[in-house]
Amino acid sequence: MTQSDVPATDPAVYDSYQAKWSALPDTADAWLARAREVAQVLGQDAAQRDQENKSPRAEVVLLKHSGLLKLLGPKKYGGGEQPWDIGYKAIREVAKGDGSIGMLLGYHLLWSTTANIVGTPEQAERIQEWIISNNYFVGGAVNPRDSDLKITSDGEDIVFNGAKFFNTGGVVSDLTVLEGVLDNTGEHIFALVETRQPGIQFAHNWHNIGLRLTESGGVKIENVRVPWADALGWDTASKTPRDDVLKVPFASLLLPTIQLVFSNFYLGIAQGALDFASKYTVTSTRAWPFGGDNKDSPTEEFYILERYGNFFAHLRAAEALADRAGNELATLYSQHSDNRPGLTSQQRGEVAEWIASVKVVTTDVGLRVTSGVFEVTGARATSLKVGLDRFWRDIRTHTLHDPVAYKNRELGRYALLGEVPEPSWYT
Known part of the structure; x- marks a missing residue:
């Protein structure tokens, strides 16, 4: 295709x-x-x-x-x-x-x-x-659960080959981030390339239950050449990673930064679901006439008011936590962007645990709110024309990206033993 x-x-x-x-x-x-x-x-x-x-x-x-x-x-x-x-x-x-x-x-x-x-x-x-x-x-062909793209050195260029099962936004991107391992070294290289070139071939196979407009399908990378000068963080003369760029904790901030991206769109989706549902409840939901304490309006129903209040409170708490984590990360960038070696592993790890906390909370609250809003909107709100289901489908799809159980374990080690996590592709 x-x-x-x-x-x-x-x-x-x-x-x-x-x-x-x-x-x-x-x-x-x-x-x-x-x-x-x-x-x-x-x-x-x-x-x-x-x-x-x-x-x-x-x-x-x-x-x-x-x-x-x-x-x-x-x-x-x-x-x-x-x-x-x-x-x-x-x-x-x-x-x-x-x-x-x-x-x-x-x-x-x-x-x-x-x-x-x-x-x-x-x-x-x-x-x-x-x-x-x-x-x-900018899109990205970076999915750590797939085999790494293979990188070979060819004179003044490096050459990427391989495939990724997921590649968010690539089809509609101008530039694509590639990441792979340089042959016989075990060292990873990131590079940005123009998307529209013969060596980047999209599978056009994204047809999932949620986040359907993200073009997150597969991609094949075939002989995509990049100048050594564009190998991020590498010394072009020696063709080795620069210790002051890639061998310091600052370079690993890429991972908690994107984890907090995830949590913020989970939170936004859940907030959008509550707002969408509340408008539907006010305009279209009917009061229940067989409860023995009959009301004229759904907005007078105790169970509806109680559910909306509880959802609202939990989303407010999640938003406050997300804002705190965002401030913590922004502070690290502000303090260390011009002094990368100055960031310690402990500082990096403590911010990662703020971000892990947000991931746990927004996953739990997001799934609960986006499924629970049907209880306060009624059976007619399940119509595809209404579209209330898209909020749950979106959160359910992406919260499977990396198991939140591992974030809970990570936080348990931090709370119980004071251990900050080792940087990984998901922490």
Whole structure:
């Protein structure tokens, strides 16, 4: 199947927003207001788009029009230069309207800043200018549970070969992050490449129950060449990893950073479900007439008020925890981006445990809220036309990414023994 054969949404439907959002927001509050505007646009037909399951070309263009792809980028290249805690809140806001697009935004913000974490300062500057000045959307062919891509050295280039079962956003991306192992070394290399090239072949097989507009299907990588100069964090002369870039705890911040991306779109999806359900309850749910304490309106029903209050309280608590973790991580970046060796393993580990806590709580609360809202909306809310089911399907799909049981165990060792986790692909 070629790219032209894949059904896709039409970017022209969002043409008017290019002029409407021609200027970037200039404060943190304005950026979050922009994210809420995007969520409102997406929420208008989210259920229909979810069921149609078309490649989200239009939705990515909407993100480009909004400026949100540039939120973390340097101002000197046309970015918003906001810290990660604002990035996380923006992801959450977009996910309230459409979980798939909130996820795409989150993955993009992570992959577009990869060079800031594992690249040299020169690489980070060059790649940030490349991404932000072109308003590129970035996907990633990085799935640690698959076999690593094989990398071979060929003169001044490295060559990637292999396949990944999952590849979020790649089909609709401008750039793709590749990651693999250099032959006979065991050393990993990250690099960004242009997506539209013959050696990147998408399977177009993403047809899952949730997050249906994320294009998270498989990809084959065949003889994709990258200059050694673009091997993030590597010394081009010696062709070895730079100790001051890749052999320090700072480089491993990539993993807790994306784990907190996950938790924030879980939280946004759950908050969106509660908001969507509450509107449905007020307008369409009927009071139960056979309980012996009959009410005229569903909003007078004790069990409905009790459930909404309980869901609301737990989501508020999860949001407070997510904000605290976001602040902790943003502080590490602020303090150590210009002094990477200064970050200790203990500091990195303690922030990872804040983030693990958020993962546990948002998984538990998100699944509970997105399934529980049916109890307070009624049988008619199960109609596909209503689309309330998409919130649960979205959270259920991604919370299987890595078993939350291991996060609970990790937190148990931290609480009981004071042990911070060793960096891994999931911690």
